[in-house]
Amino acid sequence: MIQVLRTNSSHQDFINLVAELDKDLAIRDGEDHSFYAQFNTIATIKYVVVLYENNKPVACGAIKHFDTATFEVKRMYVPEEFRKRGFATKVLQELELWSKELQYHYLVLETGLQQPEAIALYKKNGFTIIPNYGQYIGIENSVCFKKEI
Numbered sequence: 001m002i003q004v005l006r007t008n009s010s011h012q013d014f015i016n017l018v019a020e021l022d023k024d025l026a027i028r029d030g031e032d033h034s035f036y037a038q039f040n041t042i043a044t045i046k047y048v049v050v051l052y053e054n055n056k057p058v059a060c061g062a063i064k065h066f067d068t069a070t071f072e073v074k075r076m077y078v079p080e081e082f083r084k085r086g087f088a089t090k091v092l093q094e095l096e097l098w099s100k101e102l103q104y105h106y107l108v109l110e111t112g113l114q115q116p117e118a119i120a121l122y123k124k125n126g127f128t129i130i131p132n133y134g135q136y137i138g139i140e141n142s143v144c145f146k147k148e149i
Contacts, residue, residue, distance in 0.1 A: 003052040004094050009045035013057040014075075017050070021077035025112075045074065047102075049094045051087050059087035063095050066108055071099045073109035076118065088121050096149045107147045110136050119143060 007014065051059040059078040063071035073095060078087050099107060109127070111118040127145035136142040 001054060002090070003055070004090070005050045005052065006094070006098065007048045007050060009043065009048055009062065011048060011050060013050050013052075014048050014060050014062075017057055017060040017077050017079070018075050020079055021075060024077075047071070047095075047098055048075075049091050049098070051091050051094075053082070053087075058082040058085075059091045061088075061091040061095050063099055063107070069104060070106040070108055071095075071102075071104050073107050076109075076121075083117070089125060092121070092125050096147075100149055105149060107149055108133065108144065110142050110144045112141050113143060114141065 005011075005013075009015070045062045045064050047064065048062045049060060050057050059082065061076040062074045064074055066072040073092070076088060076091065078091075096107065107127070108130070109122065110132070111122065113119075122145045125147075127147045130144050130146045131137075132139060132142050132144045136144055
């Protein structure tokens with residue numbers, strides 16, 4: 001049975017999943033990891049989704065305020081043993097629904113070239129590549145996306 005939990009960044013299952021994500025990203029990003037890590041702290045994220053299968057946390061994602069009409073998607077992760085089962089799409093759909101409920105109109109996000117699975121996920125879910133924004137301007141390893149919701 002699949003369950004969706006809306007929570008915040010203090011939830012322990014989210015914290016544990018993000019710790020796994022950070023280990024994976026440290027390997028993928030190599031020496032660039034510390035640059036990205038500074039933009040991915042979770043201390044004050046108000047909107048977090050944790051997905052469960054049979055009471056086991058199998059995926060997570062979050063949104064945070066970007067501008068008056070836009071949330072930024074952060075900390076999307078599915079442990080390797082649970083991938084290719086639609087969990088990431090389910091998390092994205094819940095984040096989109098929550099964003100609409102909060103009267104936001106767009107989602108933006110950044111991912112890295114070293115994360116081809118993420119790039120494919122976002123394209124499959126209707127996100128389009130945009131010029132890099134904010135701290136990612138000029139960062140060759142970054143790919144930024146946007147979606148109207």
